[in-house]
Amino acid sequence: MLKAVFFDIDGTLTSLKTKKIPESTYEALRQLQQRGIKIFIATGRHMIDVDQTPVKGLPFDGYVTLNGQICLDKDRKSFYHLPLDEEDVHHMVQLFEKKEFQMLIAEMDRKYINYLTENEGELGFPKSEIGIYSGNKVYQFMLRSNREKTKEIVADLKNSRAAYWPPDGTDIIPAAGGKMNGIKKTLEHYGIRREEMMAFGDGDNDKEMLAFAHIGVAMGDADEEIKQYADYVTVSVDEDGVLKALQHLHVL
Secondary structure (H helix, E strand, O other), X not given: OOOEEEEOOEOOOEXXXXXXXXXXXXXXXXXXXXXXXXXXXEOOOOHHHHOOOOOXXXXXXXXXXXXXXXXXXXXXXXXXXXXXXXXXXXXXXXXXXXXXXXXXXXXXXXXXXXXXXXXXXXXXXXXXXXXXXXXXOOOEEEEEOOHHHHHHHHHXXXXXXXXXXXXXXXXXXXXXXXXXXXXXXXXXHHOOOHHHEEEEEOOHHHHHHHHHOOEEEEOOOOOHHHHOOOOEEOOOHHHOHHHHHHHHOOOO
């Protein structure tokens, strides 16, 4: 019996073209909850950024944020968090301070960037404050650099790994972290078994989540590599992919 569905935001719930949630997806979410199925966000975004997307105000039962590093219940109270290794944080902060490329630091309740440019904006996310490292625990670094340079940076970290997003963005997370780990902790918190959940996603940071889910659904416009991790490939969000997948799989 299905008890929970986890959704990525960008390209899954919201259209990358229109930046909106299709009406069919709203309807799918309503029907899931009417059937007693819990709905969760599983995103690389900070909760601050989640509130800058169209999903703000929707009655989700919980949130897996920063690629699984901070998990919150429906009242936004954290029940699990996994910070980055302090040695790796020290190394990354040195790069942050050099300002050779844009980098954002995500803490529990705050995020800030090393610099902004008029042309680039900042990492594709809603505007962040410019700040200096506070000394608090860090849950994710987000940086914008070419892939070759990024791989060199990650290779110097002892207890961290990368999740990439196009065209040149990277999330640095704990080696033991990731959306799959955050989902596991969420399932434990709510007393839900793996066999009772499914997940929707479309990006590099969704691969483990899709493979872990009892039913993993990749969006139709995801890269072919991502689709290999899914049990089912639906059409794009702009083609009502979420609702159609739930109907095809006889959930709705």
